[in-house]
Amino acid sequence: MRRKLAAGNWKMNGTAASLAELEALKSLLPADTPDVVICPPAPLLFRATQAAKGTSIRIGAQDCHMQASGAFTGDISADMIADTGATYVIVGHSERREAHEERDRDVRKKAKSAWAADLTAIICIGETLEDHEANNTLDIIAGQLAGSLPGEMTPTNTVIAYEPIWAIGTGKVPTLDQIVEVHDFIRERITTRYGAPVAELIPLLYGGSVKPDNAAMIFQAENVDGALVGGASLKAADFGPIISALA
Numbered sequence: 001m002r003r004k005l006a007a008g009n010w011k012m013n014g015t016a017a018s019l020a021e022l023e024a025l026k027s028l029l030p031a032d033t034p035d036v037v038i039c040p041p042a043p044l045l046f047r048a049t050q051a052a053k054g055t056s057i058r059i060g061a062q063d064c065h066m067q068a069s070g071a072f073t074g075d076i077s078a079d080m081i082a083d084t085g086a087t088y089v090i091v092g093h094s095e096r097r098e099a100h101e102e103r104d105r106d107v108r109k110k111a112k113s114a115w116a117a118d119l120t121a122i123i124c125i126g127e128t129l130e131d132h133e134a135n136n137t138l139d140i141i142a143g144q145l146a147g148s149l150p151g152e153m154t155p156t157n158t159v160i161a162y163e164p165i166w167a168i169g170t171g172k173v174p175t176l177d178q179i180v181e182v183h184d185f186i187r188e189r190i191t192t193r194y195g196a197p198v199a200e201l202i203p204l205l206y207g208g209s210v211k212p213d214n215a216a217m218i219f220q221a222e223n224v225d226g227a228l229v230g231g232a233s234l235k236a237a238d239f240g241p242i243i244s245a246l247a
């Protein structure tokens with residue numbers, strides 16, 4: 001059975017006071033809770049791991065450097081993230097790809113550096129609005145899968161998040177048919193490259209304007225194993241119902 005996962009990406013939002021939302025989330029977790037990961041800004045990682053102690057909530061970072069250490073002012077290595085007690089890291093988020101000009105090759109290296117520190121990499125892929133409108137989605141996704149996923153990927157070291165860029169933070173969500181089409185395609189591609197045992201177990205998340213009122217619709221897709229949630233993960237009152245919809 002594939003594990004289900006709800007991951008919250010706080011992006012560049014929140015200070016120590018925001019950890020009250022993590023505290024509040026604890027009491028909203030359903031009995032048969034799926035895996036839950038909160039990815040706060042880096043300065044909050046250690047405090048978040050302390051706040052999550054004794055619960056099933058795991059903590060992740062939003063990015064890591066591809067090198068283990070060195071002269072990279074302002075960057076954070078995977079080892080440093082693991083040292084806070086965090087166990088996940090998002091790599092290749094479209095905001096990093098765009099604002100920091102990260103390419104598939106960089107994402108692949110970051111995933112490997114995450115693994116070297118025993119972190120699970122949440123590898124993000126997704127097409128632009130232009131590619132979506134030109135019906136290029138599957139070609140773009142095929143290219144990103146080929147370029148961003150390292151050959152040594154396993155269901156325990158990696159989670160894949162499909163996030164159409166045009167759906168992130170916009171309130172626009174693909175139709176269920178579109179979500180099904182892309183997620184089925186991703187699972188097929190992984191089967192071809194890694195074999196059925198890997199493909200059947202690797203969690204595939206959908207990301208892009210997931211909210212309490214559309215989560216159940218999205219989770220109907222057989223090959224959607226959870227969500228990567230931005231805005232609606234900031235408040236326990238929003239993220240809790242999304243987690244419950246997955247349970």
Ligand code: PEP
Nearest residue numbers: 168169207208209230231
């Ligand atoms: C994200 O940042 O990964 C994301 C999906 O954001 P939102 O849920 O706000 O669209």
